[in-house]
Structure formats: structure tokens, C-alpha cells
Amino acid sequence: MALRDLTAAEQVAALQAGETTSLELVDAHLAAVEADDVEAFLAIDGDGARERARAIDAMPERPPLAGVPIAIKDALSTRDIVTTSGSRMLEGFRPVYTATCVQRLQDAGAIVVGKTNMDEFAMGSSTENSAYKNTLNPWDHQRVPGGSSGGSAASVAQRQVPWSLGSDTGGSIRQPAALCGIVGMKPTYGAISRYGLIAFASSLDQVGPFARTVEDAALLLRHMVGRDPMDSTSLDWPGGITLPTATDLAGLRVGVVEELMGEGIEPGVRVAVDSSLKAIEDLGATVVPVSLPSALSGLATYYVLAPAECSSNLARFDGIRYGHPVPADNLLDQYEMTRGQLFGPEVKRRIMLGTFALASGYYDQYYGRAQRVRTLIVREFEAAFEDVDLLASPTSPTVAFPLGDRTADPYAMYLADVCTIPVSLAGLPAISIPCGLSEGLPVGLQLAGPAFSENRLLDSAHALEKALAFDTRPPGLVT
């Protein structure tokens, strides 16, 4: 078995047993990162990674993550590596500090090999809004990897790294995980510090793991959760994250969200999800239909709230304290020209939409109403979780779509997140696991739970993953 075929947990075990070294692992993965057949990376830190690998190999006792390589979404600040958030606005930007979640992983012995491609400022569902390049889906190079964390998802599916970090505002971890046939998790809002995550929509943004197994996702999550004095919304995490061990789902009640199984969901996706629901029953759980009447209003609600928050968050990008301004004779012209020229089309669209929704005369009709619909969605999830332990739905209404297919129609692109957005609006944890193929492309199953139910969610996903035995290796991938 090639080193790149080992899961992260297996790599940790091999390192602790002295069967390999961190340098050997880092070199094996860096070769694939540097070749980058799927264009997943925006920056590579080969020298830094090798140096840290040697340092960890020289330690008398290995730290918990033992010197295993990892890739980081370019939305997360890394002091030593250029961070662009996929935007020309931050071309060449070297942050002055490292994001808390990345720092915690480095302190635990993870080795950052590079930064991954993404939709500009995390706005998009295909990674085609990156100002730099398109990332290819490892299962079919003519198709998108999903987004916005497309580079992080593709790098794990392609086995360039065993795991990676993404960020999820409306589905940006779960949807690309589904499209690339891997595991992706968005934890409860506040589980992981957002300090150092370049902000998109602060009431929704969460960092989370990509991996090829649920166990690896749990292992990564374990080292990131918990309160951070630098993020006032971060939470204590008593008891921590436990590694999943469940082999059945006996006694569990799983609700199937009716609104997310109907029109708009591709037949092949429905078939794969239906067969995994059967597997859930076979593992001893009771599967019941659940209605979330406002779930489908989530998309419209999200496309008011997220742009409104982004229009405010992205006000800081004016080319003065970082970035490179377009020179002008007076300050206002410089602001407008810099932002007009350096933001890409989707970012400008969202800033405009959000500014409109917050503008005097429109605020009550749009932002005000969207915040109230959000309350309805939160309440409907609360009511559902009085009856069931978990909710199941497709992660994405379709499998990976061809590159260029939706770039001309913004709303068609927005629809890619119709199944993931309601969970985000409610701040709840959810995981996507690969559950089958449709037309040779991976389908993701989304499992969501009440706030702070991460351990049960991971345990259930782990039992189901074993039963489904999905092969995460894309066709033709040589490791």
C-alpha cells in the first residue's frame, strides 16, 4: 500500500510505531501536491513542511498528530504562507498571524503543506469564482469539485493529503465533499474559533474538516474545538470529541426531510440516498418522514442574510492596509476603483445584493424579513429534534456538474446549496458522507443533528460508512 493510501489515523499509528517518518510521509504527499493534477493548490510550502517534519521526527516523543501532512483552505490565515482567499484583492498577502484552528493543529503536530483553491472569499459552489484558476474534480476532470472549498475537497479525494480544512457558510464544506466522494463536516456554530478565518458571513461561517473517513474527520475536529479568547462566539467543549466506534444504529430515530427529497433532486441522487436510508434501517434505526415546511425558503433567506453580512465584512478591503490599490487622485475614487477592479463578478454581485438588502427603504422588506424566516427555520429544526435524533437528506441536489455549466446563471449556481443552507441558518452540525454513485459520480448523504451533537453524529456516520463501504478512490488514480 502506498503511503498516500493510508488514512490520517493510519499515518499517525505508523509514525507512533516507528514504521515511517514524518519526512517520508511529507515527501510522498508533496510529490502529488507539486504535480497537482487537479489544480487544487494556490500555494505550496515544501521547504517549510520538510523543515517541520524533520523537527517532529527529532522529538523524543511525537505529538498527537505525529507529523501528518494537511492542506488548508486559503480563507484561513497562515503567517508563513501567502493567503489570498481566492481573490486578486489579497494577491501576495502575507498575514501577520495564523488562524487559531491552524495553530492548534500545528501545535498538535500536523504539517501544513499548502493552501487550497476556493471561490473568491468563499462565495460560490464550484470553485470557478477563484480569481486564479479552476480546480478539477478528481472523479472527472471535466467537472467541478464543488465549492467554495473545492481545492480542499479535491486535494483529499486525489490523496494529495489525507485531510484538509475548509470553511462552510451555506454548504462550502459539505457540498464539495459530496461532489468529490469524501467526508466533510460543518460543526455547530461556535465549535471552532473563527479567528484568522477571512470573514464572509459571520453569523454562519464555520471551519471544519475534510477527510476520507469519519474517524479522520473526528480526529481533526478533536484538536480544533473549544473556546478561544480571540473569538467571542467560540464555545467551551466539555468532554471533547470522542473517536467514533459505533457498529450499529440501534434505537436511533432518523428523520428524512421530505422537502429535500422532492422536485429538484436528481433521480440518481435520490436512488443513492434511498439505498443508504435502507442501510440505516438495516443497522437498527427507525426511519421516519419529517417535514420542515420553511426549509425551501432557506435559499432565499440565505441570499439576503449572507450577502448583507458580506457587504459589511468586505468593506475592509480597500487596498490600503494590505493589497495593492488602483492609484487615484482622491481617496473616494481610489476606494471605488480598487474595489471595482480587484473584486470578481460574484463578489461584486453579493456586495451589491447585500448593500441593497440593508439600504434604507429596503431593509424591512428584505433583511428584516429574512431574519424572521430564519427564526421559523430554527424553530422547525427544534421541533423536528423533539421527535428524531438525526435528520437525513441529500447533501447536494445533483452530482458534480460540468465546468462552465452554471457560471452564466448565478441563481442556478445558488441552487447547489439548497440542501445544506437550512442547517447553516440554524447553526447546527452536519456531516456529508459518500453514499453511492450516480452516473459514475459520487453522491453525498447529509446527516444533521441538534446543536452540540457532534459525537453522536460522528458515531452514526461512522457506523453507516462501514455498512456502505464506499470506495473513495477516484477511477484511474495512481498513488
Next chain:
Amino acid sequence: MIDENTVRHVARLARLRLEPEEEKVMQEELSGILEHIDAIRSMDLDGVPPTTHVLALENVLRADVPRPSLPREEALREADDVVDESFGVPRMD
């Protein structure tokens, strides 16, 4: 449907300089997106309060003790124009 003047007004508020051709495309695209969003304007929301935060979070505050701040040269490191140990900007008219 939003008109050209609204697009220009909003672009000004957002500090975005749009080319004339961009303004036209923006007007069409925003109008198209708002058609879908308008669904929430007809929903019955009587008595439903707005969400302020999804979880009952308690603010995390650090201890109120002085600590070193970012050194000036680090804070200025990424700036395009540094004047007298400060960020340089063009004049404000």
C-alpha cells in the same frame, strides 16, 4: 425589478466603481435573483421575531490585562504606501 438609478446608488453606497456595461449586467442579474428572493416577502411572519443569534452564546472575553500589541512595522508590512510610519492615502476632497 430594480432600475439603473438604484444600481448606481447601491454601487456608490458599496464603494464599487462599475463600468457602464457592468451596471447593465448587474441590473439584470440582481433583478433575476430578487425575483426568487421575493418569495419571503409574501410569507406570513406575524409574531415571528427576528433571529439575533442561533445559539444562546455567551461572549468570550479575555482577561483585562495589558499585553503587547502588533508591532508597528508588522502592522505596516503589507501596506502599499507607508508614509512616516503610517498608512499613506491620497487626499480627501
